[in-house]
Amino acid sequence: MTILNPSAFYLLLLLGIILFFYLLKGRPRKVIVSSTLFWRRIRQALPAQRPRWRLPPELLLFLQIALLTLLIMALAQFLLSRKEKKEFIVIVMDTTASMQATDLIPNRLAVAKKRAQEFIKELPENTQLALVQAGKRPQLIANFSDERSYLLKRLKALTPADVRGNETAALELANSILPTQTQGRVIFFTDGAFELDLDSLPQTVELVPLDKKNSRNLAITSFELRPRTEDSEKYELLVKVTNFSLQKERFSLRLWLGQNLIFKSESALSSQEEKKYIHNLEVKQKTILKAEIYPYPQDDLAIDNTAYALPGFSERLNVLLVSRGNLFLKATLESYPQVNLYQKQTILPEELSGYDLIIFDNIVPPPLKRGNIVCLGVLPPNLSLEEQDPQPNPILTEWQIDHPLLRFVNLENMNVRQSLGIETLPEADILLRSSAGPLIQVWQSGGLRLLFIGFDLYNSDFPLQIGFPIFIFNLLQWFHPQVFDPTYSQIQTGEEFVIFPKAQKEEITIVNPHNEIITIEDRKDPLIFSETTIAGVYTLDGKSLFTANLLSAHESNLLSRVTFSAASREVNRQVKNEYSESKLSLSPMLILLSCLLLFIEWYLYHFPGAIGKKKSKFSKRTA
Known part of the structure; x- marks a missing residue:
């Protein structure tokens, strides 16, 4: 007691x-x-x-x-x-894309759930059961309980997602919730279509393999789109098709731009062979690009036979240059057809919200609260930083070559005649350091995204460097990837997507490929959208927003690749009773x-x- x-x-x-x-x-x-x-x-x-x-x-x-x-x-x-004889078992159910394969009727997941239900019903009544879903991110569906009806209901409600799995993380989660005072077991119902040495896992893990037939699958494993450097309306498309069957497969590849068929090819691939297709296309405005393969006969997994992209741009950016005159900035910004450039020497605070990007070139801006802002050689007045005396001839010491703003930008030969003597902004990301302090830093707070450059362009030879126009393009792409980054609107299923809504709304509504409406009320700027487990095109306000594709050779290969000792690791229905101490109030x-x-x-x-x-x-x- x-x-x-x-x-x-x-x-x-x-x-x-x-x-x-x-x-x-x-x-x-x-x-x-x-x-x-x-x-x-x-x-x-x-x-x-x-x-x-x-x-x-x-x-x-x-x-x-x-x-x-x-x-x-x-x-x-x-x-x-009091001490009771109980067994603790964690049921781990594989719900990744490969479980949609129809080589088992009606599909692999349905067969796995049926086997799990049979296994649960044979266990003693005092067995404590928990349920873990193994997907892109493992999730605890039901914690330990002896209520069979509730667990069977949650098990029945599981559906496969169009995502690549993380089996190791799922098994680690299952082992972590086992009570410390008991040994417990983890029963993994899966098709084994992944690389994993089960003998390297704890002895608590037991596998329930599916009795699969000879699986057949052709898949689009790569779908890459990049713009041609000489024209923003021309793109180069790379499509890679792989045969994961054990025999030779015939198929037809078709490319659709909107409702128009722009490419068609008949081909055949041997077992484990892949083929690449390169196609050039011209896109005037934002349009859905779709690639489809049609195996003859139909293969066992349909979700990887289609891939989508959104080439082109549907909006133009209103960029304001607040300057007394800067030919370098003006010429570079005007070279992009996606930019509507405006120039002023002064701006009122109420005008800030009317532009997508504002560049203050050596002109003090009004107090800033929201927006995308670039400050060149000047500091906003509402930032609590003390400005010191100008620093002559600072020596560049370190810069982040892996940051998106400095990608392909070589600053080794850049010289700065004079820089502002300022401190580091609170929680800022410093991109360029010098002997006189930070020269380029990024600061984000709420709805304000600020790029601060601590020197005047005319006090440096940066505009004369070959990396200057690349830096301006990186700047535009970093602030507005939806316009300048062709890969922005194309993600892999299960990944997070960043949304930069232009208008401030109390809620936004996104429609997924299954025409399910997802309403988000508590919105931040930018918005991180994570409900992307369905492959296809997602829309916002009736317009195509982004596409999600499987594009995973890991999931498209339906053959079992798990190595384990079947005699010692297959599921054992015999109950392993463990004494667990329970307390009654x-x-x-x-x-x-x-x-x-x-x-x-x-x-x-x-x-x-x-x-x-x-x-x-x-x-x-x-x-």
Whole structure:
């Protein structure tokens, strides 16, 4: 037995108060009268002439002592410990894309769930079961419980997702939730279509393999789109098709741009052979590009036979250059057809929201709260930084070559004649350091994204470097990837997608490829959208937003690649009983018993002669 709150026993001192009042009640004096007819009702109300030093044997006193004692014991929280024979089992169900294969009828997941249901029904009733879904990100569906109906209901509701799995993470999650005092088991229902040495895993893991037939599958394993450097409307497309069957397969590849068929090819591939297709296309505006393969006959997995992309741009950026005149910036920005360039020497705070990007070239901006801002050689007034004296000829010491803003930009030969002497912005990402302090840093706070360059372009030879136009393109792409990055709108299923909505809304509505509406109310800027487990085209406000494709040779290869010792690692239906200690709280029972005693005390106090009358009636009848 365990007591969680022993300090509650200090309340036993209250018993002394009850005893003290009973001692003050006093001892009644015997008086001989001719009749008790008029004294019977007021007998108990007569004041005592002197206190009594011995407690009276009254039933109400014992009831009150017992009632207070039970309440104190309930507050002390008595726990009864007992050992039970239980087994803890975690059911791990593979729900990745390969489980949609139809080489088993109706598909692999349905067969795996049926086997899991049969296994669960054969277990003893006291077995504690938990359910883990093995997908792109493993998820605990149901924690340990002996309620079979609830777990079977959650198991039945599982559906396959168009994602690549992370089997190791799923098994690690399953092992982590096993109770430490017991060994437990992890039962993994899967098709084994992944590379994993099961013998390297803990002995708690047991595999339930599916009896698969000769699987056939052709898949699009690569779908890459990149713009031609000489024209932003021309693209180069790379499509790679792989045969994962054990025999030669014939197929037809078709490319669709919107509703127009732009390419068709008939081909055949030997087992484990791949073929690449390169196609040039011209896109005037944002359009859905779709690649489809048609195997002859139909293969066992259809989700990897289609891939989507969104070439072209559907919007133009309004870029404001606040400057007294900068030919380098003007010429570079005007070279992009996606940019509508505006120039001013001053700007009011209420005008800031009317532009997608604002560049302040050596002109102090108004206080900034939101927007995409570039400050060249000047610091916003609302940032709490102390500006020091200008620093002559700073020496460049370090820069982040892997940051998107400095990709393919060589700063080794750049010279700066004078820089601003400022501190590092709070929680800023420093891209370029020098002997005089940070020269280029990125700062984000709420809806404000700020790129600060701590020197005037005319005080450096940066505009004369070959990397300057590349830096401006990286800048535009970093602030607005939806316009300048052709790969922005194409992700792999299960990955997060970053949305930069132009208009501020209380909620946004996204429609997935299954025409399911997803409404997001608590929106941040930018928005991280993670419900991308379905392959296809996602739309926002009726316009195509991005595409999600499987494009995974890991999942498209339906052959089992798990190596394990079948004799020692296949699932064993024999129960491994483990002693687990369970604790039963006595507080609810003590409180219920206290309520019963309280009712008895109330009854005896208001009807003190009820028990005596019943006894006298019973004695007369027996007589």
